[in-house]
Structures are given as C-alpha cells and as structure tokens.
Amino acid sequence: MVAGQNTQVKAVKTRQQIAIGADFGAGTTKLALEDSVSIRKLKHSSKLVTIDEPLKDEFSPKDGGHFYYHEGTRDDLVGKGFLTGELAQWMRPTSHTRLSDDPVMKAENSLQMLLGVLSTSCFNEEDLSVNLIVSTHSKELFSNDLKDKLDGKHVVSFGSKDGKRTSVYTRVLSVVPEGAGSYIHAQSTGMTKDGMNLMSVDFGTSTIIPQVFSPNGKLLYYQPLEAGGCIDLIGAIAKDPSFLQLLRSGRAANADLIREAIEDGTFEYGRQKFNFSDVYRKHLTSWLIPRLQKSLQVTNEWQDSSHLVAWGGGSQLPYMAQLLKSRGIQVVPNGCWANCLGLQKIAVACLAREKNAKR
Template identity: 25%
Template sequence: MLPYAIDLGNGYTKTSYGNKPRLMPSYVSQVVNESDICDDFGPGGGAFLLYLSGDRHDLIGTKWLLGEAAKISFPATYQRVVEASAGKIEYALQFALSDVLCCHKYQNVTIPALYASLPDPLTDGEKFKKAVLGRHEIQLAHVNSPPDARFHYFVTIENCKILHEGQGAFINAIATGIIPGGVAAGIIDCGSGTTIAQCFSANGHLIPSSRTVSPVGVHHLLKMIATDPRLKERIGGEGNLHLIQQAIEDSSFSYGASNVDIEQIFREHRKVWAQSALRKALEKFSSMKDEIDSILLVGGGAHIVKAICQKSSIILSPNPQTANVMGMARLAELKIARSAA
C-alpha cells in the first residue's frame, strides 16, 4: 500500500507512488474503434485503459487513450485535460488508474490515500472525490500492446484529500529545507499554459487574496521565439519548442545541432512575455513584502522564469515540475503512517 498523489496540469499530469514521480502529457481521447489507434505513438508514450466495471457506472465499457498516444492517434478530436470545463474532475480517474501499470504487479490494488490539488477545493473537492473513490475493475496496457498483454486490475481508492494548487510544493519546500518552516512564502507556478501566483501562511494555508492567475504560460514564450522570423530564416522553418527551452535552461542559448544563437531573440521576447505572465504576480507579492520572506518558483517553466528574475529572494525549487505532487505524496505517506500507528 503506497501513498499516491496526482497533479493534473495544463501540459503534463504528474503522479507519484511513494517517492517516484512520473509525467504524462495531459492528453486524453475516448476510443470507439481500437483499430484507429496509431502504431507510432511518439516518444511521450501513453496508456490504453478499458473500464470494465465499478463504482463509476458512467464509464463502464468505455475505452481511453491517455498521454502522447491520444494526440497522435486522434489529432482532430483529442483533448487537453484543461480544455473541458471540468476536465480535472472528468478525467481524474482515468489518469490516476493509468499509472497503476507502472507501479503494481498485483491484480488487487488498494490506494488508502489519494492526494490531489484543485484551484478551488471548496467548490470542486466533493465532485472530485465522487469521481475517483470506490472500486474499479479495469484492463490496462501500454499503448500498442496486443490484447493478451493487457493487465487486469481491481483498484480500490479508499480516501481522497484535495489541496489548493501549489500547497504541495510549499510543503515539499519545507520538508526538503528549501525554505524554513514557520514562515509565510509566495509561490509562482510557471506552467505551460498559465502562470499562477499565491502565498501560503506559516502553517501552510492559502492566503486567498494573494492568488493571481495569468492565462499566459511558458508555452507562449517558447512559441514567440519559435515563430520569430529571424530564427525561421536561419533554420528553414519554425523552431522546435523543446530545443528552445533546452537552450534557455542550460544558458547556452544554442539552438539544437545547428547551434543558432537565440539569446537576443529570447531577451527581446521575454520582456513582452514577462509583462503579461509575471507582472500581476510580482506586483501582488511586492504589496505583501512585509508578510512573505521568499518566493518559490515551481512548474515546468520555472527555470526560464528564474533566468528572468535574478533576485536572491526568488528561489528555484529543485525538480520544480514535480514539486507539487511530491509534497502531496509526502502528506499521503504521513496519513497512512498515522492510520497504521
């Protein structure tokens, strides 16, 4: 019985059994005909899930592709989790169950404590719990596995705790000594499609008035650079977002094998991007400077934001993309230990 946490993000869904975090692109598609599943599912991989029976009666008999496989097999109809109005609730169980294959060799799996985070736990927490709790009979396979390679599971999720987004990252930062305990701190979650800033009190509770959300994430900055005419002229087309992000994060500003220098392009576009993505957050934190001692950067774009924000009070979290889910996994582990005592 391992603690389990899940963080459904704009770009990636992060899961953690114990202290082993994993990432899967937050793409999902319901499957009508299995013959439509593409043989080439890309480097991101994915999972195939068949819901046979269980407490989610609305899912009985349905088939799902999750991760990169959904985007490649169904490019016109796949969805990002956040594109559905209640996607983080609607697809939570599918993503939670898809990770069982990586961690369990046994047919009967019990998850005594599932921790997750939502923007508004008070409003949506009970809906999330209703969507995931209970007993679920499934067939599960890595995509492209033949039917005889599918694994049959009975998964029981006994309890679920919903935190505010970013709360897990705050807890993880204290547990790992990144920030001292007993003090308030600000967190900027630099996601793919959004930038979320908020403050947590010394006892780990969200300060609601501190929360700001910008619908601009690191993906937008990378896209601005990728479509810059100067880069397109040098490489003969639009730039690869992964290679651009890599060049920024390692501070080389050298694009791919062609070694095109993108530093000047980055510095020009980051000014415009920072105004839309970071201005509200930094203004809010400036008004609370007497209340918070430090600002923690988390999320997949944290390295890029740190390259822009050089102040010593702005701290880059180690493994920033999985910091939130790792903090929640710590809480799940603590809950199980207390129950066993």
C-alpha cells in the same frame, strides 16, 4: 457468517495501500508514489484519446498510457479503451483531448489520466488500492467533482484490452489547494525560513499563481493571475516572425516541438535545425516581467516579512533562475515536481494517521 465472507474481508485488509500525490496539471499529469525503496515519479503530457477499436500494434509503456475499462463505478467508461500522454498524441495528432484547453477537463478526465499513468508502471497486481491527495486550482469549483470522478472500484486491463485484469480501488483522501504540496516540498528542501512568511509564484502551463503562506504554513493569499502561464510564452514564440518566415505556411509553429526544444535546452526546432535561442530569450523577458510585476503587486503587503520563491515547471525554464534571482526570488529544487512530491508526503501522513486511529 456466509461462506466466503471471511476471506473477502481478509483480502481487503491485506491489500497494499499506496499513498499517491496526484497533480492533474493542464500540461502534465504528475503522480508520485511510494516504492519499497524510493518515491517513484510518473509523468505524462495531459493528453487523452478514447478508443473504440483495438490498436493496430503494441506499444511499450514509455510511449504513453493505455488501458481498457471493463467494469466499475464509472459506468460512462465501461467498454472503452483509453490512451494517454504521447500515445494519445500519436494516435490522434490533431484531435486528441488536451487538458490545457479548459480547466473543467482536468477534473472530468482525472480518472482516465490516473489509470493511464498507472498503466505504464509495470503493475502486475490483481488488486491495487490507491489513496490520493489531489490538488486543484479551485477547491470550490472542483473538489466534489474530483471526488466523484475518482472514488470507486475500477476493473481494468493495463496495456491491452485482453490483458490481465486489475481491480483498482481509488480513494481521495483529500483535495487541497494547488500550493499545499509545493509548500511541504519547499519546507522539506530547506526553502522556508523560520518566522517568515513564504511568498511563492507557481509557473504552470495554463496558470501563474502568486501565493503567500504564514510562518506555520497557513495560506494567507492565493489567486491565479488573469494572464496565462507557459502556454502563452510558447504561443508567442510560435507566432514570432522568424518562425513564420522559416515555415512559410502562414501558420504558427508547432507548440509541442517548441516546448520539447526548450525543455531539453537545445532550442532546435524539429528537423528544420532552426535554433530559436535568441527568439526564446526575447519572449521570455516580455512574458515574465509583467507576470512577475503583477504577482509582486498583489502580494505587496506581505513582502517585507516574506521569503520569495518560485516553483512549477516554468521555474525550471532555461534562464529563469537567473532572471528570478536578480529580483530576489529563489527557485525551489525540482520545481516541476514540487507540488506532487509534497502531496505524496501529505498522503503518507494521512494514511499513517488513519492507521494509528484504528489501533
């Protein structure tokens, strides 16, 4: 045996294997990973900037992700820095990449988003070995692409170009359809009913997806609607005449400010102190009803034997739970995280299976 080979093998064997559920959403990238005591949930808005020059100041992890790619499987990233989340938005307010602009970009930029989110998590290790279950809206279109973009070894510095180097080993255990993780989460939170199908609607940023699962969790129906997700609701609010009157610029209001004010429940637009609660309620109904009707129509043949639920971040929008409840649809707890938390459970199970198989 060549000198050093033995120690190298040993290092690979002892590296901690981290099971991660990765949901590269159009609006938010969500990672769930195991900690020694709990499941850690990390989330960034799905925004990205590639930088060629050093940053002019230091930023703290809560501002967003920042990493520099020294070397690794992805030749196209070598020698570049990357900003993700709010940091990307601050750095290039209008010219950052938004993953919501095109579904292809979610796969294309998945590694950058993964490393960006990981950079915020105080990882101080020399080596990180991450094992991913990733979801996609279209396995046919994106499964291979996601594996190609994510699998490999990546030597990066988190937080700055000159910081300590970390070797990140990434391995995609499996690419699964978007609802698979949410189903597992629904099951673990007692939202599935014995002997009944589960009919669900995922209210995402770009997509609305009606799905039906059999009593043992097999996917019977899955088809995103033609109509867009929450991004359409926010867009309609931004163009409401009340905003046009307020701003007097002839342009729509800022979608990010509207989304933040909806998410925090204040409905206060930016510094204008304009409360748009009534505008929101009006648009919520006209956005939701046709999407709900279409979802119920396409899944009609399974409904008598189905328990009806909703998940995705849109299920947590203010007043959604009441509107859905009045139509017999229950919102699963922590809807925004449902898919990601379920994916993490699948990743843990896959790793355990591999470990047992080696024994």
